Amino acid sequence: xxxxxxxxxxxxxxxxxxxxxxxxxxxxxxxxxxxxxxxxxxxxxxxxxxxxxxxxxxxxxxxxxxxxxxxxxxxxxxxxxxxxxxxxxxxxxxxxxxxxxxxxxxxxxxxxxxxxxxxxxxxxxxxxxxxxxxxxxxxxxxxxxxxxxxxxxxxxxxxxxxxxxxxxxxxxxxxxxxxx
Numbered sequence: 001x002x003x004x005x006x007x008x009x010x011x012x013x014x015x016x017x018x019x020x021x022x023x024x025x026x027x028x029x030x031x032x033x034x035x036x037x038x039x040x041x042x043x044x045x046x047x048x049x050x051x052x053x054x055x056x057x058x059x060x061x062x063x064x065x066x067x068x069x070x071x072x073x074x075x076x077x078x079x080x081x082x083x084x085x086x087x088x089x090x091x092x093x094x095x096x097x098x099x100x101x102x103x104x105x106x107x108x109x110x111x112x113x114x115x116x117x118x119x120x121x122x123x124x125x126x127x128x129x130x131x132x133x134x135x136x137x138x139x140x141x142x143x144x145x146x147x148x149x150x151x152x153x154x155x156x157x158x159x160x161x162x163x164x165x166x167x168x169x170x171x172x173x174x175x176x177x178x179x180x
Contacts, residue, residue, distance in 0.1 A: 005115045009107040018117065019047065020061055021054050021104040022078065024124075033057045033080060036108070050107065050113030058082060061103055073142040076122060078103070080136045091136060096127045101140055138166065 002010075009015060020035045021177040034054040046053040058081035063074050077103060101124060105117045122140035129136050 002117070003114045005110050005112065006107070006117060009110065016108040018105055019108050020059065021047075021049055021106065022059060022061070022080075023052075023054075023102040023104070025100040025102075027099070031055075033059055035059050045146050047108075049104075049111050073144060075125070075142070076103075076120070078136075078138045078140060082134050091127065096124055096138075099124045100143065105153040121128070168176065 022033045024031045024033075032054040032068045034047045034049075034050055034056055035058070036056045038048055038056060044056070046055050048054075060079045060081075061076060062079075063076045101122045102119065103122065104119045106115055107117070121143045123143050124138050125141045126139040127136070128138070
């Protein structure tokens with residue numbers, strides 16, 4: 001459920017821009033990034049949301065599809081540009097596979113952890129780092145796909161009742177849901 005702040009910002013005539021917050025939970029440390037160039041907070045290099053500081057850096061997220069008829073959830077990709085030496089060494093030395101990535105979208109200016117438009121939780125499936133461009137690219141898989149191998153899909157078929165059909169017509173629920 002959207003918070004009152006999110007609803008109020010969505011109903012404004014001139015909305016603030018939507019920002020993307022990325023939290024990567026490595027084994028020993030949690031790295032936090034946002035897609036703003038500069039903020040009005042402190043020295044402008046970070047954005048505070050939910051009591052945590054998110055470093056301003058060029059990043060891009062892309063969802064590669066939606067839930068399909070087989071119940072598979074959409075994969076995503078995350079690209080972070082111009083990673084500094086400390087973070088590139090961490091990526092090259094550390095074990096980043098299967099680490100949790102949380103991608104949150106919110107309006108700029110909102111700082112409470114309950115004020116978000118949407119939030120997705122992924123695991124890093126395949127990391128990649130390009131030394132020449134200093135870009136990190138992660139292929140992400142939804143964390144729900146790990147423990148929900150078959151997402152419930154109920155395609156309504158007019159020739160089949162979703163409940164056990166009551167042949168003599170005395171069952172009230174069958175009569176309300178399966179009128180044919």
